[in-house]
Amino acid sequence: MRLILLLTFSFINISFAQTTISGKITSHNGEPLFSANVILKDTYDGASSNEDGNYSFTTAETGEGILLVSYVGFQSEEKSITLNGENIEVNFILKEKAGELDQVVISAGSFEASDEKKSVILKPLDIVTTAGAEADVYGVLQTLPGTQTIGETEGLFVRGGSAYESKTIIDGMIVQNPYYSGVPDIPARGRFSPFIFKGTIFSTGGYSAQYGQALSSALILNSQDLAPDTRSAINLMAVGLGGSHTQRWENTSLSFEAGYYDLKPYFEVQKQRADWIDPPFGFDGNMVFRQKTSQTGIFKLFSSYSSGGLTLNVDNIDNPVVKDRFNLNDYNFYLNSSYSEIFGEDWTFFTGVSFSKDINDLILAGDLIDTDEQRAQSKITISKNLFGNSFITFGGEAHNIKIDESFNQFNRKLDNTYYAGYAETDIFITNDFAARIGLRFEQVNIINESNIAPRTALAYRVGQNSTLNFAYGHFYQTPEDDFIHGNTNLIFEKAIHYILNYQY
Known part of the structure; x- marks a missing residue:
């Protein structure tokens, strides 16, 4: 025994x-x-x-x-x-990773200086597998060098800059409200799923003359082309449910996705520091349409809608013993459409339009605070091959931004129109030395100011496995709306970037 x-x-x-x-x-x-x-x-x-x-x-x-x-x-x-x-x-x-982080890449025997080669390029799988980021594009970028994590607010803070100095760009078009509506001391997530995009380019400075109105950085998101196949999915989560369907034809694809979430069951199990009354709940949906128009042309249409609400008690700024009720309802619509085509052997054409509308209905300590923001944008870009891999790019864009804000019986409105034109050339002087030289012009009506912004990027191959990069540029941004209200006698905010790096 x-x-x-x-x-x-x-x-x-x-x-x-x-x-x-x-x-x-x-x-x-x-x-x-x-x-x-x-x-x-x-x-x-x-x-x-x-x-x-x-x-x-x-x-x-x-x-x-x-x-x-x-x-x-x-x-x-x-x-x-x-x-x-x-x-x-x-x-x-x-x-x-070679060719992805702060590196110039040799392609087809040529040496190229471009945004993608001095930026961080992320694939969707990189985003969803990064620990602590919770599959949020912005959460991943906050783990990279040059960015700071501010625990109580959303946004990209690059090298000490404010969140509004960073802009999100989808298929060449600026997004007015890329984050869900925020709550005091609690950062909000980004609105867009990483799987919508085929690549994420995060430039922390020295970016192309094709983009503007961003002092610190530009997050450039390029959407997927045709869906690979027909598929359906059902998502069952502890905090909600959702579903999606993608239909693929020979030259066309159409996708729908929708979901509902309610964090109340989760918060009952996992206690929170915030004093929640009604935890966040809401609905999200999007539609993606792609049409291949020729061997080299494609039409893209993307739209999304979200709505949600929450209620919690927050600290009173005048009396820490007192709690104020914070109730928020948010509605957001975004539309992005673009068309690109290659004509002949030398010309590339791109045009796009976008529209966004975001409505926040807020009640704080009995005060009614409503905000209605919208942006309409159109853009056209043309590229012409010059010789070899050298080419010239030029184009223009127009924006109209409207903001309607009210506080109880008081109301204020802002209507601003912004125009920009740009031209730049990529020149390969030798196989080891390349340059991008650009110029951007901007005109903002509400402050009646204009600017001219030069941009330059140089790349030199020092050895077989080493490169030297330099970027210089002027970057302008219209003052924030809160500063413009009641005082339109302002000028552009301005930053000058000097970037020098060596990669081995």
């Missing part, structure tokens, strides 16, 4: 042996990487690195295994390990 019991307990001990895996993740220059993903392949076991780059987790797996580490902008790395119940320390030194 004693022998049987001994064998039984030994078997149980072996079966439930746990292996602890820990280590540190750094870049090639020794900097710790925060929120890097560490997983044991073909299992659900893993962890994320902390602010010091350290990670640790346990697994009940045994035998041979592969540890995989991934991080935005860096090459993934794998290491083989043996799981035998003993503690294992595995450290990783990750390398930056």
Whole structure:
């Protein structure tokens, strides 16, 4: 009997042996990487690195295994390990992805200086797999160098700049309200799913003359082309449900997606610091239409609608003992349409229009605060091949922005028209040296001001695996609406960018 019991307990001990895996993740220059993903392949076991780059987790797996580490902008790395119940320390030194992070890329024997080569390029899978970002485009970008995370408000804060100094651009068109409506001390998410876009380009300065009205940075989102196939999906979550359907024909695709969410059940289980009365709830829906018009032409149409509400108690700014009721209802509509085509061998044509409308109905401590914002935009861009890979691009755009705000019985309105024209050329002087030289003109009616903004980007290949990049430019932005109300005798805000980097 004693022998049987001994064998039984030994078997149980072996079966439930746990292996602890820990280590540190750094870049090639020794900097710790925060929120890097560490997983044991073909299992659900893993962890994320902390602010010091350290990670640790346990697994009940045994035998041979592969540890995989991934991080935005860096090459993934794998290491083989043996799981035998003993503690294992595995450290990783990750390398930056070639051609994606702050690098000029040699393409077809030529050396190119462009926004994509000195920006961060993210794919949808990078966004949804970044730890802590919760599949939010802006949450991922806040983990990158040069950006700061401000815990109580939404937005991209780049190198000390304010959130309004960064602009979101979808298929060449500025988005007026890229975030859900915010709540005091609680940052809001971005409105758009990362899977709508085929690529995310985040430029922290020195961007093309084709874009303006952004002092600090530009987030350039390029939407998907034709859907790959016909598919349907149903999403069941703890906080809501949704569904989607995509229909693909030979030269056409049409997609619909809708969802409803209510965070009340989740907040009842996971207690929050905020004093919620009615946790956030709402509806989201979007439609995506694509039509291939020729071998080189495509028409795109994207529209989205969202509505939602919430109620909570917030601190009174004059008396911290008193709580004020904050009730918000938000309605947002966005439409983006574009057409692009290549004519002959030398000409590329793009045109687009967009419209957005955002309505916020807010009740704070009994005061009625309503805001109605809308922006209409049109844009046209033409490119002409000059010789080899060198080309010239020119075009123009027009915006009309209307804002209607009311506070109880008081009301104020703003109606602004903004025009811009631009031209730039990409010249490949040699296979090792390229330049982009651009000029942008802007006119804003509400302050009756205009500007001319020069932009330059240079790239030089120093060696087979090393490049030197330089960018310079003037960037202007119209003062925020709150400053313009009652005082239109203002001038543009201005920033001058000097960017120099070396990549090996």
